[in-house]
Amino acid sequence: TTGAQANQSVLDMQDNPELWPTQLGNYAGNRYSRLDQINRDNVQDLVPTWQFSTGVLRGHEGGPLYVGDGRLYIHTPFPNRIYALDLEDDGRVIWMYEPDQDSRVIPVMCCDTVNRGLAYADGRLYLNQADNTVIALNAEDGELLWSVDNGDHTEGETMTMSPLVVNNKVIVGNSGGEFGVRGHITAYNAETGEMEWRGYSQGPDSDVLLDPETTLMMGEPVGEADLGVTTWPDDEWERGGGAPWGWVTYDPELNLIYYGTGNPGTWNPAQRAIDGEPADNKWAITVFARDADTGEAKWVYQKVPFDEWDYDGVNENQLIDVEWNGEDRKGLAIIDRTGFGFLLDRETGELLVAEKFAPETNWATHYDMETGRPQVDPEYSTFQQGVDVNTTGICPTAMGAKNMQPSSYSPETGLIYAGINRICMDYEPYETEYVTGQPYVGATLNMMPSPEDAGGHGGLGSFMAWDPVAGEVVWEIDERFAVWSGALTTAGNVAFYGTLEGYIKAVDLETGDHLWQFKTPSGIIGNINTFQHEGKQYIAVLSGVGGWAGIGLAAGLTDPEEGLGAVGVFAALDDYTKLGGVLTVFSLPDR
Amino acid sequence: TTGAQANQSVLDMQDNPELWPTQLGNYAGNRYSRLDQINRDNVQDLVPTWQFSTGVLRGHEGGPLYVGDGRLYIHTPFPNRIYALDLEDDGRVIWMYEPDQDSRVIPVMCCDTVNRGLAYADGRLYLNQADNTVIALNAEDGELLWSVDNGDHTEGETMTMSPLVVNNKVIVGNSGGEFGVRGHITAYNAETGEMEWRGYSQGPDSDVLLDPETTLMMGEPVGEADLGVTTWPDDEWERGGGAPWGWVTYDPELNLIYYGTGNPGTWNPAQRAIDGEPADNKWAITVFARDADTGEAKWVYQKVPFDEWDYDGVNENQLIDVEWNGEDRKGLAIIDRTGFGFLLDRETGELLVAEKFAPETNWATHYDMETGRPQVDPEYSTFQQGVDVNTTGICPTAMGAKNMQPSSYSPETGLIYAGINRICMDYEPYETEYVTGQPYVGATLNMMPSPEDAGGHGGLGSFMAWDPVAGEVVWEIDERFAVWSGALTTAGNVAFYGTLEGYIKAVDLETGDHLWQFKTPSGIIGNINTFQHEGKQYIAVLSGVGGWAGIGLAAGLTDPEEGLGAVGVFAALDDYTKLGGVLTVFSLPDR
C-alpha cells in the first residue's frame, strides 16, 4: 500500500455517512452525523437494543468505531482491552486483545486509568496503551502487527489519547504533565511502526521542529530562536510538561495536523518565572499546526503564556469553514479549558475571536486581539498573589470550563455543542521538588460550583450551543454535574450528550428542548457515536464513570482535597453512580 | 416487637402481590407472581427503564427485593456491598453499606465470590458476608444493628447463601464442602443476633438435633442412634461437608423449615467407605425438615447416600400443594442436582415421586420407592470403578442437572419451570490429605455436553416445564449454555429466565413459545424478580456472569481442567460475555 493509502482509507470512510471511522467522526473533529433516520420527532422512541459489559471498572472515555465491516470496535481503560463485537449477533465477541501491562503504570496516571479510543485505517486498528506501548492490530483477527515504545512510565510518562492516522502515519501524544515529563507528539509509520518524526513541546527549536524564520505566530514569523528554552528559568524546560494528551484533527488540503499542549509542568508558577518575573514557558498550552509529513510547525498560538491555573490547552481544535467580515475563512474553533471560545484562521494561525462562554471566567478579563495574549486579573493570579497564598474564587477550575469531553459542530446550524463545567477553585501553590517518576505538582486546590452571582447556576455543569463566530452562547441547559461526555449532533436535528449520573440525553438542536433520556448503568464520560448498519441507524455509547471528575469513585478516594480537589466537589456523585463499563447500542423499535 | 413480629411481617408482605419480599418470592419458594400487567400479549414491548452498575465484577446471583417502601434493595458479590436504590429517581443511591472483609476469604470460596441475596423483615435487612459475618442493617438508613460471626474462613468456611427470616429468627447456612468443613445451619435472633440453635449435618444426634425415636425417615423413625457418626469411617465425619449453601423454604402452618445439605467432604468416595464398603455418610445430601423454633429434625430424607459424584443436595425445596392418588397432600418438589425430580410429602418426608428430568442421567437407573435409595449403575460408580480410574461419561456432571438456580412453580399450570444443565463428566478420584483451610477434594474432572444419543441436544442447558406429580417434562427449550439463572412465572402467563450469554428471555407459560428477549450487559446467574410500584409492573434482574459455570471468566482461569472441569466445558462463554454487575429494570413503555 502506498504512503497515502491509510490516509485515503480514512478519507473514503468519512465520506460515507453510515460510518463512524474516527473518534471525532471525521478528520475535522466535528462529531457530526448526516444520518437522520433518528430525528427530533421520533428520538423519544429510542430504546436499548443490546449491551455489552467490558469487564473493566474505572473511567470509559472515547467510543465505538464503525467502519462498515459489521462490527463495533471498542476499547477499555487499563489494561486497555480491545474488542471486536459482532453487530449481527448482539455483540458476540469476535476477538479480544488484552495487552499485558505492568500495573505500576496506574499510580502515574494523573486522572484515572482512562483511554480515549482506538484509531482505524486500512484494515488496521491502533491503540496507545497506558504503558506507552503503541500497537497496531489486524482488525480482522486481532493479531498484533507491530508495537513500539513511545515513553517510559518509570519517568512518569503514560498515554491516554486516541491516535489519529494521517498520510500513512499514526500521530500519538504522551501524558505526564503532573510528573514533570516533556510533552512530545510523534508520527509512526502506519505499516511498520518506524518513527518518522517527533516534535517536543519545549526545548531547542530543533526539538520543537520549529523554524523561527518561517513558523508563524499571530500571522508573523516567531522571529526569536529557541523560545522553548529562553522562556524558562535555567533547565526547568526539561520538566516542562506540555503533554499533548488531547485530540488531534487534520486538514487534508493544507496537510496540517492541529493539536494543543498541556500545562507547563509544576503548578507552582514561581518555579517557572525568570528572576521573579512571569515567563511564557513556551510552548505549553499552545495550539500547534504541523505539517503531517515532516512535523514542521507551520504556525503556533500559545493560549496561556506562564500558566498559573493548570489550564491545559489540549481540547479539540474543530476545523470549521466560516464567513468572517464577509470573507470565507478556514476556521479553527476551540471551546477551551480557559473558559474562552476561540476562533483562529487555521491557515495562518491568526486569532479572530476570543470570548468567554463561561460568564464566571475571571482569571483574565479579555484577550488582546493584537498580541493574542490574555489580560490576567491580578486578583486571580496565583503568581501575583504568591506562593503559600490561597488565591480564592478563581474561575474556571483547573479542570477547566471544558475538559477533554469533545464538542460537536453542526454545519446546518453553524453552532458548536459542548458539555461544559461550571466549577471554580481556590488554588495555593507551594514549592515542590522534582523526583523522577513522582508527582511534580506543588499546589493544593479546593473546588466549588461557579457562584450564582457570577453567572453560575448552582450546579457543576451545562450543555451549551455556542456561536463560534459571534462568540456567544445561544442556549444552555443546566446540569447537576459537569458534562464530561462527548457531544453528538445529527442531521436529524438532535444533539446527544451524556451525564455523570449516567443519563444519555437528546435535545432539540435549535432550541435545546429536552426530547429523550435513558439512565445507562454508570456515569458517562465516553462519547455518543452513531452509525447505520443494514439500513438501521444506531446510537452507541460507553458508560463507566471515572476520569478526573470521577477520580474519587475510580480510585476509591474520599478525602475532599484528594484528586487535587476533584474528590470534594464531586462527592455527591457517590449517590448517583458506581463504576463499571458497559457499551449500550440504541435504535428505534422495529414496529 | 414480639418474637413473631419478623415472621408476621414476611407473611403480610408475601400476601401483597405487588411486593417481592424474599429471594424466592414467598416462604414456599415458588418464585411466582400474581401480577399480570405484563402478559403473554404485551411482553414483547418490554424495554429497559433504568439501570445501575454495581461497581463490582464477578458472579451476581440472587436478585433485588421490593418491600413497598419505594426502594429496591440489592447486594453484590464480595465484598458484598448493599445498596438501597430510589425507585422515584432512576436508582439514585439512598445509602450503600460496604462491609470491610479480608480478601483472603476469596481463595476459599469454591465457586466464585458469589452471594445469593439479602433477606428483609420488620424494617431490617440481613446479609451473610463471604467472611462468615452475619449482619443486620436498619433498612431505612443502612446503619449496622448487629453482626455475629458464623464461622472461620481460615478453616475453609465461607458463606454465600441467602438468609431466611422465620419466627423472629434468621436462618443461615455455611459453605465449605470442598474444604472439609462441617456443614451447619444456624438460627440467630432477628432482633439481637443471639444464636438460638445450630444443627450440624453430621456428628452425634445431639449435634444434628435429631432424635432417632421421633425424627422420621421415609415415614418411620430413624431408629438407630448417631448415624451422623456411624455411617462414616473413623473421624471422617469431622470433615464431612454437608454445607447448607442453598435455599431455605418454610411452611408457617407446620412451622417447619426445609433445606438440603451439600456433598460429604472429599470427592474420593474410598476415603468415606467403611472397610472398603460404601457407607451412607449421613446426613450429607439430605433434605432436612426442622422445627423453626428449636431446630429439631422432624424428618430427614437422604437423596444420595455415599455420594460418588459431588451431587450436593441443596436445591430449593418447592412447597406445593398437590393431589396424589386422589388425596390432597402438602407436597415438596425438588428439581434436584442428581437429574431426578423428586416429590415428597412435606409433613412426613415420604417419597412420592423420583423421576429423571434429564434423560441422559445414568449414575442411577432409578430410585427404589420403598427404601428411597437410588439404584447406582456400577458402570458410572466412581467408587466401584476405583481410585485413580477415570470413570467416563457420567451424567449428570458434578455441577448437577440443576445447580443453585432456583426454579419457579405456577399454581395455575401446576408445573415447575427451571433452567437446567445438560452436561456430563469424566471423574477420576484420587487419594487426598486434609490440611486445615486447604481444598479437600481429590478428583480430576472433565466435562462435556450431554451426548445426543443419550438425550442431550448438543448444547449445555435447557429451560424446561416439569410436571412434579406425573414426573414428566412437559416442554423444553434448548440453550447454548447451562441456564444458571433463577426462573420467574407470573399470572400473565409468562415464564422468564436468563442465559449465560446475557439474554433475559420471556416464553409462553403453556407452550414454551419464545415471546421476547433482551441482551443485558453480561451473563445472567441472578434471579428474574418482579414487583409493582405506583401501579406499574417492573421486571428486574442482576446480570454479571460468574458462579461455578463462569469461574473461568470470574477468576481469570484458562486451563480446561481448572474449576474442576468447568473452565473447559464453558470455554466458549468467553466469546459471548465478560464480567460486570448491572441491575436492569424493565417495564412496558408509557404510551
Ligand SMILES: O=C(O)c1cc(C(=O)O)c2c(n1)C(=O)C(=O)c1cc(C(=O)O)[nH]c1-2
Ligand atoms: O498534563 C497531562 O499530562 C495530563 C494528562 C491527562 C490524561 O492523560 O488523562 C489529563 C490532564 N493532564 C489534565 O490536566 C486533566 O484535566 C485531565 C482530565 C482527564 C480525564 O480523562 O478526565 N485526563 C486529564
Ligand SMILES: O=C(O)c1cc(C(=O)O)c2c(n1)C(=O)C(=O)c1cc(C(=O)O)[nH]c1-2
Ligand atoms: O459444598 C459447598 O460448600 C459448596 C458451596 C458452594 C457455594 O457456596 O457457592 C457451591 C458448591 N458447594 C457447589 O457444589 C456448587 O456446585 C456450586 C455452584 C455455585 C454457584 O454459585 O454457581 N456455588 C456452589
